[in-house]
Amino acid sequence: MKRNALNTVYAAITFLLVSLAMPHSVLAINRVDYQEGAVAGRQWEVLDIAFATATAPQQANEIEIAADFTGPDGTEIAVDGFDDGDGRFVIRFTPTKPGSWTFNVRSSVAALDGKQGSLSVQPAGQDRKGGVVIAKDSPTRFEYENGERYYPIAFECDWLFALDAENPDDIPQTRRFVDTLAENGFNQVVMNVFAYDVNWPKDDRLVKEFDYGSPDVYPFGGHNENPDHSRLNIEYFQRLDRVIDYLDQKGIVAHLMIYVWNKNVNWPEADSQADNRYFDYVVRRYQAFPNMVWDISKEALGYGHNDVNYISHRIDRLRKADAYRRLVTVHDYAYCRRFPEKVDFVSVQLWLSELYSVMRDVVKNIPGKPILNIEHGGYERGPYVVFTGNYTSPEVCLERAYQCVFAGTFPTHYWQGAAWNVIIPDIKTLPADEQPRLDYYRHMRSFVDRYRVDELVAGDRKANAGFCLHDNADTLIYYIPKECDFIGVRLPSERRGETMTATWFDPYTGEYSKPENHKITQWPSLKVPAGDGLRILVLNLDTP
Structure with a gap:
């Protein structure tokens, strides 16, 4: 429809006080209807400004709406709006700074075009840190917009969208x-916008209650088996809002994979009008969430759906549309290695047994980027066999996660009771011997935060076994493999005769030993505490 025709059709648009489709109590998003006066907001909290109109669904796809925001220090953010169904259009905005903001609406509809408003934005609450960005003082680390460090320990749950999608x-x-x-x-949380079903056999023991494959929901019109790609299912995205928003409330980043090619999704033709409509809509709807990082596709080049040009063009399209410049990655090591300049951080899927050395090679091959091992081949066993990978022992999965940590990279954990179509939402109801050892990662969180391990130097052995992180001064931390009974550390010769303090960390219990003092000799050696698994040694060289 031509712009003039749209203007004629919608000349009588009024701004109405409307309630949105889902209960407001479910969402932390501040939702207001457009008004001439100032709207209250808060730094790094999502604000929806809604414009209501009477319009036919098929015409809504043709309406363009955006707003230009100007902040207290002259900051300018241009945000595209989106259709929220039933004649509602939403400008979703997250103020990046406190103070007074103004905005001007741009639209293909005359009754919307030129509308103005203002925001009175309060400073961020104590638990609000802003989006995740690359650390200013190190291109291989992450931090929040407020400058606090962000150390990712990821968990893949592809079907998280589905848990309450029909509620x-x-x-x-x-x-x-x-x-x-x-x-x-x-x-x-590494998750899909949508996935349909797995293409491998399902465990005969799997009960329907925990199988979220073949869901009765779909982001397009129709159904996955009989799609109507000419329109989007707005209600689907309204319900996905609740998931992204709740992750944000809990301080969890949504690592959102926009596509997945091997989960039987009936996608529109690549780069078609329907494909572009879907892609743009996802970016417009979710860019304002501070906990958002983008992933173009799970295993982006693994299934012949497209080529590197398609992925590169998707990244370009995303960056043009995303007003907040959220971080972008691609779940494909080959792509990231070939086009490192296109991504903000690298996602690799590497299963090889000698994982530490493999991850150090990635660091060398793609310098100056954070590295996330998004799949290290460890899929912790659960009550049902879903996908075994190479390693199912929770202890071996933990060892591989720590090898990523000590390589100066970041880990992702999979549990077969939650990674794909099978999800057991209430883990605590399982018998103790069927529950995943998520407590191991609680201890890892405490460890990496206590010693700020992402700020330490990786890659220098400084021992005759294991792996080392150190601060180039007085702190050295060693990963000691379970095979070791003793560890010989290698310290600077000028420190001989001084003392060092050794503290042992048990990654399975989270317990620390009582510190022990040792004299630094030419070849200092320490006995590893008894136990069947890996141990971590923290050495502090005493200042003379």
Whole structure:
């Protein structure tokens, strides 16, 4: 429809006080209807400004709406709005600074075009840190916009969107599951916008209650088996809002994979009008969430759906649309290695047995980027066999996660009871011997935060076994493999005759030993505490 025709059709648009489709109590988003006066907001909290109109659904796709925001120090952010169904259009905005903001609306509809408003933004609350960005003082680390460090320990849950997708009123299953992740130190969830079903055989023992494959929801019109790609299912995204928002409330980053090619999704043709409409809508709707990082596609080049040009063009399209410049990655090491300049951080899927050395090679091959091992081949066993990978022991999975940590990279954990179509939302109801050892990662969280390990130097052995992180001064931390009974450390010759303090950390219990003092000799050696698994040694060289 031509612009003039749209203007004629919508000349009588009025701004109405409307309630949005889902109960406001489910969302932390501040939702207001457009008004001429100042709207109250808070730094790094999501604000929806809604414009209501009477319009036919098929015409809504053709309406353009955006707003130009100007902050107290002259900061300018141009944000595209989106159709929220039933004649509502939303400008979703997150103020990046406190103070007075103004905005001007741009629209293809005359009654909307030129509307103005203002925001009175209060400073961030104590628990609000802003979005995740690359650390200013190190290109291989992350931090929040407020300058606090961010150390990701990720958990993959592809079907998180599905737990309450058929519940119009609430998200009890989602809250239950996400709360458990938060309690155990996970601060990033790798998830799909949508996935349909797995293409491998399902365990005969799997009960329907925990199988979220073939969901009766779909982000497009129709159904996955009989799609109508010419329109989007707005209600689907309204319900996905609740998931992203709750992750944000719990301080968990949504590592959102916009596509997935091997989960039987009936996608529109690549780069078609329908494909672009879907992609743009996802970016417009979710860019304002401070806990958002983008991933173009799970295993982006693994299934012949497209080529590197498509992925590169998707990244370009995303960066053009994303007003907040959220971080972007691609779940494909080959792509990241070939086009490192296109991504903000690298996602690799590497299963090889000697994982530490493999991850150190990645660091060397793609210098100056944070590295996330998004799949290290460890899929902790659960009550049902879903996908075994190479390693299913929770202890071996933990060892591999720590090898990522000591390589100067970041880990992701999989549990077969939650990674794919099978999700057991209330883990605590399982028998103790069937529950995943998420407590191991709670201890890891405590460890990496206590010693700020992402700020330490990786890659120098400084011992005759194991792996070392150090601060180039007086602190050295060693990963001691379970095979070791003794560890010989290698310290500077000028420190001989001084003392060092040794503290042992048990990564399975989270307990620290009583510190012990040792004299630094030419070849200092320490006995590893008894036990069947890896140990971590913290050495502090005493200042003379």
